[in-house]
Amino acid sequence: MIIMVVAMLAIFYFLLIRPENKKKKAAAQMRSELAVGDQITTIGGVVGTICAVKEDTIVIETSADRVRMEFTKWAVSTKGTQTTENGVSETKDSKDKK
Numbered sequence: 001m002i003i004m005v006v007a008m009l010a011i012f013y014f015l016l017i018r019p020e021n022k023k024k025k026a027a028a029q030m031r032s033e034l035a036v037g038d039q040i041t042t043i044g045g046v047v048g049t050i051c052a053v054k055e056d057t058i059v060i061e062t063s064a065d066r067v068r069m070e071f072t073k074w075a076v077s078t079k080g081t082q083t084t085e086n087g088v089s090e091t092k093d094s095k096d097k098k
Contacts, residue, residue, distance in 0.1 A: 031073045034058060043077045 034040070038050045040060065048060030051068060059070050 030079055031076055034073065034076065034079070039080055040076050041078045041081055042071055042075045044075070046071075047081050 034050060034053055036050050036053060039047070040050060040058075041047050042060075046060070046062060046069070048062040048069070050058050051061050052059040057070050057072050058076070059068055061068050
């Protein structure tokens with residue numbers, strides 16, 4: 001019985017906990033490596049280019065009108081522009097199949 005409990009805990013660790021920790025570590029590393037000129041997408045969907053990087057915040061420029069906004073680093077979702085919900089850009093062929 002104890003072996004089954006240990007086996008279940010090991011399965012939960014390798015299938016649920018470990019991949020989540022890897023994602024968190026990769027996201028933290030991406031946020032720590034942000035630099036001026038990088039194009040980012042925030043968790044709210046705002047796309048912009050980084051103008052200034054501070055210790056806990058970044059300033060992004062969002063449009064040709066040079067609108068600048070300040071965000072905390074944890075609000076950065078991806079580096080580069082995110083074109084769909086899951087982060088993978090759609091091609092013309094995948095749109096036609098829908």
